[in-house]
Amino acid sequence: MADAGKGGVVPVEIKKKMKVKIKGMTCAACSSRIERALAKMPGVRSAVVNLAMENATVEYSGGEITPQMILDKIRDAGYTPVMERAELKISGMTCAACSARIEKGLNKLPGVTRASVNLATEKAVVEFNPAGIGVAEIIKAVEKLGYGAEPVGGRAMEDTERAEREREFKRQRNLLIFSAVLSVPLLANMVVMLFNLHHLAPEFFMSSLFMFLLATPIQFIAGAGFYRDAYRSVRGGSANMSVLVVLGTSAAYIYSVVVTFFGGRIGVSEVYFETSAVIITLVLLGKMLEAAAKGRTSEAIKKLIGLQPKNARVIRDGNEIELPVDEVQAGDIVVVRPGEKIPVDGVIREGYSTVDESMLTGESLPIDKKAGDSVIGATINKLGTFRFEATKVGKDTALAQIIKIVEEAQGSKAPIQRMADVIAAYFVPAVIVVAVVTFLAWYYFGAPGNFTRAMLCFTAVLVIACPCALGLATPTSIMVGTGRGAEFGILIKGGEYLEKTHLLTAIVLDKTGTITKGAPAFTDLVTAPGYEGHYNELLRMAGRAEKNSEHPLARAIVSHAAEKGAYLADPQQFEAVPGHGVAVEMEGRKILLGTRKMMRDNDVDIDKLAREVEKLEKEGKTAMFMAVDGVLAAVIGVADTIKESSKKAVDRLKQMGLEVWILTGDNQRTADAIARQVGIENVLAEVLPEEKAGKIEMLRSQGKIVGMVGDGINDAPALVTADIGFAIGTGTDVAIEAADITLMRGDLNGVPDAISLSRATIRNIRQNLFWALFYNSVGIPVAALGFLNPVLAGAAMAFSSVSVVSNALRLRRFKP
Numbered sequence: 048m049a050d051a052g053k054g055g056v057v058p059v060e061i062k063k064k065m066k067v068k069i070k071g072m073t074c075a076a077c078s079s080r081i082e083r084a085l086a087k088m089p090g091v092r093s094a095v096v097n098l099a100m101e102n103a104t105v106e107y108s109g110g111e112i113t114p115q116m117i118l119d120k121i122r123d124a125g126y127t128p129v130m131e132r133a134e135l136k137i138s139g140m141t142c143a144a145c146s147a148r149i150e151k152g153l154n155k156l157p158g159v160t161r162a163s164v165n166l167a168t169e170k171a172v173v174e175f176n177p178a179g180i181g182v183a184e185i186i187k188a189v190e191k192l193g194y195g196a197e198p199v200g201g202r203a204m205e206d207t208e209r210a211e212r213e214r215e216f217k218r219q220r221n222l223l224i225f226s227a228v229l230s231v232p233l234l235a236n237m238v239v240m241l242f243n244l245h246h247l248a249p250e251f252f253m254s255s256l257f258m259f260l261l262a263t264p265i266q267f268i269a270g271a272g273f274y275r276d277a278y279r280s281v282r283g284g285s286a287n288m289s290v291l292v293v294l295g296t297s298a299a300y301i302y303s304v305v306v307t308f309f310g311g312r313i314g315v316s317e318v319y320f321e322t323s324a325v326i327i328t329l330v331l332l333g334k335m336l337e338a339a340a341k342g343r344t345s346e347a348i349k350k351l352i353g354l355q356p357k358n359a360r361v362i363r364d365g366n367e368i369e370l371p372v373d374e375v376q377a378g379d380i381v382v383v384r385p386g387e388k389i390p391v392d393g394v395i396r397e398g399y400s401t402v403d404e405s406m407l408t409g410e411s412l413p414i415d416k417k418a419g420d421s422v423i424g425a426t427i428n429k430l431g432t433f434r435f436e437a438t439k440v441g442k443d444t445a446l447a448q449i450i451k452i453v454e455e456a457q458g459s460k461a462p463i464q465r466m467a468d469v470i471a472a473y474f475v476p477a478v479i480v481v482a483v484v485t486f487l488a489w490y491y492f493g494a495p496g497n498f499t500r501a502m503l504c505f506t507a508v509l510v511i512a513c514p515c516a517l518g519l520a521t522p523t524s525i526m527v528g529t530g531r532g533a534e535f536g537i538l539i540k541g542g543e544y545l546e547k548t549h550l551l552t553a554i555v556l557d558k559t560g561t562i563t564k565g566a567p568a569f570t571d572l573v574t575a576p577g578y579e580g581h582y583n584e585l586l587r588m589a590g591r592a593e594k595n596s597e598h599p600l601a602r603a604i605v606s607h608a609a610e611k612g613a614y615l616a617d618p619q620q621f622e623a624v625p626g627h628g629v630a631v632e633m634e635g636r637k638i639l640l641g642t643r644k645m646m647r648d649n650d651v652d653i654d655k656l657a658r659e660v661e662k663l664e665k666e667g668k669t670a671m672f673m674a675v676d677g678v679l680a681a682v683i684g685v686a687d688t689i690k691e692s693s694k695k696a697v698d699r700l701k702q703m704g705l706e707v708w709i710l711t712g713d714n715q716r717t718a719d720a721i722a723r724q725v726g727i728e729n730v731l732a733e734v735l736p737e738e739k740a741g742k743i744e745m746l747r748s749q750g751k752i753v754g755m756v757g758d759g760i761n762d763a764p765a766l767v768t769a770d771i772g773f774a775i776g777t778g779t780d781v782a783i784e785a786a787d788i789t790l791m792r793g794d795l796n797g798v799p800d801a802i803s804l805s806r807a808t809i810r811n812i813r814q815n816l817f818w819a820l821f822y823n824s825v826g827i828p829v830a831a832l833g834f835l836n837p838v839l840a841g842a843a844m845a846f847s848s849v850s851v852v853s854n855a856l857r858l859r860r861f862k863p
Contacts, residue, residue: 062092063109063157065117066178066458068102068129070215073276073334075471075518076287077126080280083472084124088112097458099341099522099852102178104458114176115160125279130160133182135171137164138195145194152192156180170199183373183441216342219335226269226328229261233321237838255307255318262320266300270327286475288514292330294479295509296323299837302502317499319837326510326841333845337515340852341523346859347530348457351450354406354425359390362434379437383428391424391440398433402426407445408536408776408791452538452789456529457522461542463812464521467819471514478512478827485831493833503837507830511840512823515848520815523855528808531861536776536791537801544787548771548805550752554700554798555731555743555765557757558711558718559599561775561795562725563687565758567599569607570668571684573659578680585681587613589673592631592638595621600669600685601629626712626735628671639674643714646672646679656682667720669713689724696795697725703799706751710734710742710765736761740768756798757786773798800863807861815851822847 072078078096081103085094090111096103105117118128140146146166153162153171158179164171173185182198189196236258239247251257267274273296276289303318310316359372362380372390375381380396383389389402401413404426413429416422422435425446441447460468482505489501525542532539539545559565572586590608593601594615608615618633627648628641639649646653651674653660660670660682668684700707708729711718718732731742743765746753755762755769763785766772774786775793790797826843829835835843 063107065105065107065114065157065176066102066454067105067118067121067176068178069096069121070101070127070129071276071279072096072098072101072126074098074288074513074515075467076285076475076514077280078518079468079471080283080285080287081121081124081126082468084120084283085117088116088120091117095458095460097460097522098518099526100458102458104455114158114179118160118176124283125276129177130174131177133173133175133185134199135173135186135189135196136199137169137171137189140164140166140169140194142166149189149192149194152188153185156185156188159185171196186373187441216335216338219331219338222269222272223328223331223335226265226324226331229265229269230321230324230328233258233261233324237321255303255310255316255320258318258320259304259307262300262303262324265324265327266296269331270296273327273330286479288475290475291478291509291512292326294482295506295837295841296326298502298509299323299326299506302499315499319499319503322503322506322837325838326506329838329841329845330510333847333849336846336849337519337852340849340856341519343856343859347527347533348450348453351446351453351533354388354446356388356390356425360384373441375437375440377437377440380434381437382432382434384432385428385430387428389422389424389426389428389435391437392444393422393435393437393439395420395422395433395435398431400431400433401429403429407449449533449538449791452540453529453533456539456541456545457526459525459541459543461521461525461546461812463546463809463816464542467517467520467816470820471517474512474514474517474823478509481827481831482508488831489833500833504831504833506837507833507835507840508827510837511826511830511835511844513819513826513844513847516815516819516822516851519848519851519855520819521812523852524808524812524815524858527855527858528804528811528861531858532801532804535797535800535804535863537797537804538776538789538791539801540787540789544771545805545808547752548754548788548802549809551705551754551771551802553706553708553746553751554754554756555708555710555746555769556697556727556795557739557755557762557765558709558713558721559687560758561756562693562709562721563689565599565687567603567669567685567687569603569683570686571663571682573656573663573682573684575656575679575681577678581680583611583613585673586611587615588633588636588638588675589640589681589683590615591618591633592629592640592673594618596623596629598623599687600671603685604671604683636676640671640683643672646674649674649677651677651679653679655679661716664714664716665720667717667724669717689721690793690795692794692796694725696799697727699796699799700802701726703802705802708746710739710755712736737764739765743768754798754802756795773801796863803863804861808858811855811858815854818854819847819851 075098078098082094082096085091085105090108092106094103094105121128137149143166146164149171150162150164153159153173158176159173161174162171186196273289273292277293280287280290299319300323303320306315306318356372358369359375360367360382361370361375367382375391381390395416395418397418399417402416402422403413404423407423407426424444485508486501486505489504494500525545528545529539556562572582574582574585578585586608590605590613593604594617618631620632622630624630624645627645631638639645653672663670663684668686671683671685673681673683697707707727708731709718709722709727710731712734713732715732718730722730734742743753743755753769754771754773755765756773757766758775766774766785771788772786774789776789776791788801830840
């Protein structure tokens, strides 16, 4: 808490995030209504409802609002939050205090809405939000309290969400079959009427009473869901697609009922039962096909979840035992045999092998692994048997983090969706107004007094309008696009970044670890006049001087000196000068090893080796100056090898019309040499780590939309400053955290791949939005002018949203 003046205090705001699956949304108006209802709640900072994923992501203040209040608000709006219920067998309870402690602990867990523990039966019943927490985490929470827990029956709970989706699909399919069977005679009746085939049909078959008996179950059994949804929508103060279907089909049905029973009195005999029945059948068919297509949009997440191994072999008390992967703890020694999946992340302690990491990184070639190398959970061990120490388990593994990033990206909104959201909010009321105006125009002006004609045009306008296509246009493409990216090792943190990436005009590449391998190697040691014949002694002294430095260039010198058999004792005094080099004392001498600037600052004359330095730098090597007691003794050349893929990646970026820059701390001559080797014309050299962000800002101030690619801790500020930050996945956690897009491979080709994916996704979204807007802006006027039969209007509406989702699914064929 902070002081707030006269003795007052300002409480620290606790920001929380909750994700919840929602059942019952049918179109963009539904998601828009829930979003508005949640956003109005006090304490809610932001609410995003995704129609395609059928979920809501809510950021809120923990002090003002609870998860239960959010769930209640969703229910109040007329929709159902999907909850799971787990029954656990609890062991180790001895008294009421134990059960009370467990119950209190469970109720505090994020995602748990209700928990009760029964001491007598030794069971806990937990109701929880599966989007926020899983059974394994609930069990771990009980174990942390000092008790045992396992799901009743000893197996994991079924995936409620998937089961619910399958049940809903079967229900929709059964309703469709029921509706279709009853609609066939009505369609046949329509054909008889259209082609004047009355002599072929029995008299009762043509009677309006027979059609009434067929249409009524369709209207109120098959169509019951539309009535329920429309009622909830209107009760919540808005209107959705179901309202349009109910109004349109009810108008045709009620008119036909009146004609059937009172037609003789009013002098009208023609009924339109087939119109209402076939529209409901077609809309049910469209909804079923849409649900099937939407299920395929999340296949990438299902694939990632399916990668997780179920069990692990762990050494406990000297014995090898098999455990569920959820029970592996950090520090455990895990055994992996050939052909098996690596269960969690860790570091190899014994043995060696080759590992296939393609499922996570997209890297096709297996990678050699030995003791000290890290391994990633869910990758496949190809050849040898090895033991490794588990370092990251559960939610901390690379796979769990990838799944989390992809899920959050798929649930996010791109800025391009804002237009669709605004239109969706006013769409249904506007369509109802247009339908009423159409009815009045036809009844009083188009065909004066012709109620039937006016009613058919009214119905056609209502049923052709499709807010679903508008609502699905953006989120389905983002779901498929981000999922497809994950399959190629491209992790995009949100729809906003996916959209912005296609706008990039300039790409800035950090040199070390991005263009180059980030593992410099010793190449040359050139002695200065007066030190001829002292090569080995100078190499040993350089190795000792750099022994305690962590800089990659220093490690290259130390490694080479050790390989040559030099004994490297610690220097008496050691000082690292950031960005410049090291100053040490040993054997009674003062040694300086570093940059030109360091030499100049210490009045060391370096001109005597100027020609040799120029030669090294033209070859792209970094020249390091070594002075002994204030006199130049040698120049050491160190080179960082360029990655095999860098040249091709730069060529691809240039072919895509992007301006490519190299950013490095090297001097201009070395930087130019590296740039020439990979084909880059724009060079930012001699940039200190703290100046990188400033250089990015300088390019942005020139009107460029800048992407920055880096891998180190010192790249993080520049990654944040850039319009889009790309982190090479082999880099540091800090860089990955700061970036908007993470490239799991250490390959620079991931950058043009990500930009290509962004361009393909935005192109797909624009196609979807164009279709949705074109369809509605053309279809509604055509229906209003009387050129469209209501049955054809219903068919067009049913398949418009299916076409949008099917178009988004084309992104699954994207290949970099």
